[in-house]
Amino acid sequence: MAEQFAPLLCSSKKAIPMASPAAPSRASEARASDAQVGLAARRAAADVLTAILVKKQPLDLTLGKSLSTGHMANLPPRDRALTRAIVMASLRHKGQLDAILLRFLEKGFPPKSGTLYAILLSAAAQLVLLETPAHAAIDLAVTLTRYDAQAKRFDKLANAVLRKVSQQGKALADEMDAAKVNTPDWLWERWSRYYGEENTRAIAELNMLEPPLDLTVKSDPEGWAKRLDGHVLPGGGVRLIPKGRIEAIEGYDEGAWWVQDLAASLPAKLFKDIAGKRVLDLCAAPGGKSAQLAAAGASVLALDISENRLKVLKENLKRLDLPCDTALGDAATWYSEERFDAILLDAPCSSTGTIRRHPDIAYLKTEEDLPSMVNLQRRLLDNAAKLLKPGGTLVYSTCSLEPEEGEGQIASLLSTHGRLHIDRIQPDEVFGHSAWITQTGTLRTLPPSFKMDAPELGGMDGFFAARLVLAS
Numbered sequence: 049m050a051e052q053f054a055p056l057l058c059s060s061k062k063a064i065p066m067a068s069p070a071a072p073s074r075a076s077e078a079r080a081s082d083a084q085v086g087l088a089a090r091r092a093a094a095d096v097l098t099a100i101l102v103k104k105q106p107l108d109l110t111l112g113k114s115l116s117t118g119h120m121a122n123l124p125p126r127d128r129a130l131t132r133a134i135v136m137a138s139l140r141h142k143g144q145l146d147a148i149l150l151r152f153l154e155k156g157f158p159p160k161s162g163t164l165y166a167i168l169l170s171a172a173a174q175l176v177l178l179e180t181p182a183h184a185a186i187d188l189a190v191t192l193t194r195y196d197a198q199a200k201r202f203d204k205l206a207n208a209v210l211r212k213v214s215q216q217g218k219a220l221a222d223e224m225d226a227a228k229v230n231t232p233d234w235l236w237e238r239w240s241r242y243y244g245e246e247n248t249r250a251i252a253e254l255n256m257l258e259p260p261l262d263l264t265v266k267s268d269p270e271g272w273a274k275r276l277d278g279h280v281l282p283g284g285g286v287r288l289i290p291k292g293r294i295e296a297i298e299g300y301d302e303g304a305w306w307v308q309d310l311a312a313s314l315p316a317k318l319f320k321d322i323a324g325k326r327v328l329d330l331c332a333a334p335g336g337k338s339a340q341l342a343a344a345g346a347s348v349l350a351l352d353i354s355e356n357r358l359k360v361l362k363e364n365l366k367r368l369d370l371p372c373d374t375a376l377g378d379a380a381t382w383y384s385e386e387r388f389d390a391i392l393l394d395a396p397c398s399s400t401g402t403i404r405r406h407p408d409i410a411y412l413k414t415e416e417d418l419p420s421m422v423n424l425q426r427r428l429l430d431n432a433a434k435l436l437k438p439g440g441t442l443v444y445s446t447c448s449l450e451p452e453e454g455e456g457q458i459a460s461l462l463s464t465h466g467r468l469h470i471d472r473i474q475p476d477e478v479f480g481h482s483a484w485i486t487q488t489g490t491l492r493t494l495p496p497s498f499k500m501d502a503p504e505l506g507g508m509d510g511f512f513a514a515r516l517v518l519a520s
């Protein structure tokens with residue numbers, strides 16, 4: 049399941065190797081996992097969680113690294129799925145699990161204790177959320193502390209704390225306001241201010257659930273929905289409950305579809321009839337929106353600042369058999385004599401609209417990161433405006449719920465660029481969902497603003513998009 053995110057990654061940081069100084073060799077680990085079923089899966093989970101929560105590495109790349117060269121590489125599919133389940137439950141319920149653990153740690157989490165925190169967190173997730181038998185979760189966690197030079201002196205503490213978690217953890221979790229406790233305060237406060245408490249609670253509830261998988265299909269959505277046991281989405285995507293690896297799903301090898309959330313599929317559609325036009329996609333990798341534009345018949349130039357991510361874009365477009373020119377460069381300063389009929393700026397952002405898919409974001413991003421993001425987006429927008437033909441269309445989008453990265457950015461752009469104006473989005477362009485359109489005619493989706501009959505099939509990413517036209 050961890051490979052689920054491999055085909056279209058959207059994060060620019062590189063993963064780092066996570067071997068600890070006391071790590072035993074792969075061969076001795078294999079022997080250990082023979083002796084203690086599931087130890088290797090737990091070890092991989094604790095390492096991935098340490099990389100995310102202590103070393104501040106993104107989930108997708110950390111899992112990718114673990115799968116290709118780390119502790120997950122030699123695990124059978126069932127154990128890989130277990131590792132992923134432990135990591136996801138730990139991140140989605142981190143607030144509750146931390147509070148439960150702290151109840152039994154009189155002096156708080158011990159400093160300089162290596163992977164101890166991740167071992168305790170992942171064991172608590174197993175005990176409270178994953179129905180793992182107590183003896184397995186506790187014994188394996190205690191064994192894991194002994195693999196780590198810094199954590200091993202806390203093996204007895206781990207044992208004592210986890211025994212209490214196994215006895216009282218579920219009851220303590222049930223007493224908590226889970227949605228609130230599992231949402232960092234700064235996000236809860238901001239979302240309540242901008243979207244109200246009811247929406248904030250609904251967003252937070254969704255963030256605790258595994259999202260469905262959305263595919264953008266090249267053609268025949270009904271046929272693909274039938275074949276994949278999925279549901280046709282407004283706009284022609286297909287939604288399914290993911291079961292296993294993305295690459296193993298029918299149609300992947302033949303390039304019949306790509307992974308793209310319903311909300312992420314909307315910005316490229318705002319160009320309407322784009323066939324035959326020259327489009328610059330300024331922050332293009334891994335290429336979901338470039339693929340949409342190319343599939344719609346546009347001549348696309350896809351630019352990105354990251355060489356690695358541009359490589360992934362090329363591989364994706366090749367698999368999909370869609371033509372696309374590419375360029376490596378900084379979109380804030382990139383210059384070309386060519387002026388474009390249409391420009392898409394799907395800007396880097398805090399990504400707080402995608403926490404359901406990427407629960408690490410809640411712990412990797414802080415409110416202090418916002419000003420530098422907003423500043424970068426402003427510079428990207430300024431340059432985009434210079435590259436547009438008179439009469440051309442600029443679509444700006446972000447997967448953030450923070451208004452400074454959306455509505456605020458457009459208000460400031462309009463105040464400094466007198467020749468740009470908003471081309472209002474019409475309800476029929478968003479399948480009649482007029483609630484997704486703001487008073488100024490831009491698009492604002494909230495995760496709970498798309499429902500389906502079965503609750504586990506509902507939801508969408510939080511997105512912002514605006515369509516602007518440059519006066520002729």
Ligand SMILES: C[S@@+](CC[C@H](N)C(=O)[O-])C[C@H]1O[C@@H](n2cnc3c(N)ncnc32)[C@H](O)[C@@H]1O
Binds near residue numbers: 330335337394395
């Ligand atoms: C939100 S992702 C884009 C997702 C993409 N549009 C898609 O639909 O697949 C943002 C991208 O912007 C790129 N990026 C960040 N800063 C950039 C810059 N200054 N110039 C160009 N690309 C940049 C990142 O490498 C990342 O690939």
